Amino acid sequence: MLNLKLLGTAAGGGCPQWxxxxxxxxISRTNPQVIPPRLHLQAIFGVHGAKQFLINASPDIRFQIESEPALWPNPAEGSRNTPIAGILLTSADLDQVLGLLELREFQPLTVYATSAVRQTLEANSFFRMLERVPNQLTWIDIVPGQPFLAGGAVMCTPIGLPGSLPFYARHTQGEVHKIEDGHALIGLLIEAGGSRIAYTPSLPEVTAEMLALYESCDAILVDGTFWSDAELSRTHEGTPSARSIGHVPIGGPDGTIAALASLxxxxxxxxxxxxxNPILDPESEERRQVLDAGWQVAEDGWRWKS
Ligand SMILES: [Zn+2]
Incomplete structure (x- = not known):
């Protein structure tokens, strides 16, 4: 049986953002029962009762581990241990990797990433804190389109998506580092116990291939970062549009709801x-449109039920 749980559901900044x-x-600050606060997106998966995998490591990872007994160390296994079998990275974005630095207490970690993401982190001196003792950090290279078994029980297939390395990597590496398309950003297809789930928190475009892949799934967890293309720049002048930073907005004639309506x-x-994103407000017109179109809005603690 596949265990897949979300310990956080927010994009960068969380909700409320500082x-x-x-x-x-x-409202989230003063009336949390109306708009519940959200931690940064963090998913875990594995077979029930077995070691679990993290998808990325969010800036809130320490609180998320403490909130989830399946991730606690076991006193019967000595003073230092973890049931976290590995961490799968979908990009080198800070919101996906900052939590790795929170896990630097000399614990052996296995991190699965594309070579482009691995090289980006290896180029950053902070991440040497994960390599202070022998065998502390084990990298496993993953390749878009090539399935691998996580924990011997869950089949994972990286889905290559168009996208470039994050802003910080572009600066440290001079000119935009030439990355093969689909290697800087991936989604994941997760399969176990008869369940097939697509995990795509960043979706830069809806292609015919993605549509076919989604239709083959039991559940799809999809980029819900923005409702509209101009939403961020309206709140904070000078900031980029949704599409220009790799997120198809939810609403509008060419938004995600419309593009995936045939599924x-x-x-x-x-x-x-x-x-x-106005869908955070349960009373909003946008939330009504999402629900009317047959979508769910995941809350922190969401769990896959097959
Ligand atoms: Zn805000």
Whole structure:
């Protein structure tokens, strides 16, 4: 049986975001029962009762581990141990990798990433903190389209997506480092116990291939960062549009709801929701449209039920 759980569902900044006084963040601070606060997106998966895998490591990872007994060390196994069998990275974005630095207490870690993502982190001196003792960090290279077994029980297939390395990597490496398309950003297809789930928290475009892949799934966890293309720049002048930073917005004639309207098989769930996104407000017209279109809005603690 596949265990897949979300210990956080927010995009960068979380909700509320520390410097944001927008209506949604303000309500989330003062009336959390109306707009529940959200931690940064963090998924875990594995077979029930066995060691678990993290998908990325969010800036909130320490709180997320403490909130989830399946991730606690076991006193019967000595003073230092972890049931975390490995960490799968979908990009080198800070929101996906900062939590690795929180896990630097000399614990052996196995991290699965494309060679482009691995090289980006290896080029950053902070990550040497994960290599202070022998065998502390084990990298396993993964390749888009090539399935691998996680923990011997869950089949994972990286889905290559168009996208470039994050801003910090572009600066440290001079000119935009030439990365083969699909290697800087991936989604994951996760299969076990008869369940097939697509995990795509960043979706730069909906291609015919993605549509076919989604239709083959029991559930799809999809980029719900923004409702509209201009949402971020409206809240914070000078910031980029949704599409220009690799997120198809949810609404509008060419948004995700419209582009994925033909899907019949999968449960459709939005994840990675930015604190500017009006679907956070249960009373909003946008939330109504999402629900009317047959989508769910994942909350922290969401769990796959087959
Ligand atoms: Zn806000």
């Amino acid at each position: 410097n944001c006084a927008c209506r949604l963040c303000s 019949k098989r999968p449960q459709k769930i939005f994840i990675h929701i930015n604190n500017t």
